[in-house]
Amino acid sequence: xxxxxxxxxxxxxxxxxxxxxxxxxxxxxxxxxxxxxxxxxxxxxxxxxxxxxxxxxxxxxxxxxxxxxxxxxxxxxxxxxxxxxxxxxxxxxxxxxxxxxxxxxxxxxxxxxxxxxxxxxxxxxxxxxxxxxxxxxxxxxxxxxxxxxxxxxxxxxxxxxxxxxxxxxxxxx
Ligand SMILES: [Zn+2]
Numbered sequence: 001x002x003x004x005x006x007x008x009x010x011x012x013x014x015x016x017x018x019x020x021x022x023x024x025x026x027x028x029x030x031x032x033x034x035x036x037x038x039x040x041x042x043x044x045x046x047x048x049x050x051x052x053x054x055x056x057x058x059x060x061x062x063x064x065x066x067x068x069x070x071x072x073x074x075x076x077x078x079x080x081x082x083x084x085x086x087x088x089x090x091x092x093x094x095x096x097x098x099x100x101x102x103x104x105x106x107x108x109x110x111x112x113x114x115x116x117x118x119x120x121x122x123x124x125x126x127x128x129x130x131x132x133x134x135x136x137x138x139x140x141x142x143x144x145x146x147x148x149x150x151x152x153x154x155x156x157x158x159x160x161x162x163x164x165x166x167x168x169x170x171x172x173x
Contacts, residue, residue, distance in 0.1 A: 004038045004052035008170075009097045009163050015144040018050055018057045021077045024120035028058075032075040032118050035060045040071075044096045046134045048141030051097050059138035063130045079115035079139050082124065084108035091133045093147045099166070101159045105150045107136050 007013055021028065031054065039047040039060055046061035057078045064072035089109035094102045111132050114124040127135050137147055148156045 001037045002034050003041055004034055006038065006042065006051055006096050007053060008167055009146060010160055013050055013053055013055065014097055014146065016050060016055050017144055018055045018142040021056050021058055024118060029118045032058065032060060036073050042096050046138045047096060048138045050141055057142045061134050061138060063134050075118055076115040077118060079113050081111050081139060082114050083112035085110035093133065093137060095147055098148060098159060098163060103151055105147050107133055111136060
């Protein structure tokens with residue numbers, strides 16, 4: 001397995017509307033393993049393909065590890081939200097592409113999502129609490145949307161400036 005480089009905001013690849021996955025081949029399975037490894041290494045609870053430069057509709061997540069200690073890795077290919085609850089929930093979100101920055105975001109508390117696995121088999125399941133927030137955050141990435149896009153413009157600009165500085169400092173190091 002190979003650790004992938006996680007793109008840092010602002011990056012045009014993080015603003016792209018991703019293409020559906022059509023080839024369910026060995027490369028896809030291998031890529032999803034690399035994404036999981038990269039996510040656990042970061043560490044994070046979710047990672048979308050565009051965050052590692054692949055402009056395809058695929059994400060990985062595992063929200064179980066933090067709470068219960070038993071990993072529950074999930075790979076969602078071509079995920080689609082099919083239902084959202086009216087009840088909403090606020091979580092403090094962060095993002096591996098926006099390191100060190102956190103903010104409260106309000107989203108539906110529960111969602112139903114359908115997706116395909118790496119072999120192309122269809123699945124559908126409801127997600128609640130942190131899993132629901134995570135899957136919505138990651139699906140947003142596939143449409144070029146970041147959690148900071150839900151914040152007030154001033155706060156968003158402040159975070160973006162911090163990330164620009166971080167990238168400049170990294171490039172110089
Ligand atoms: Zn993210």
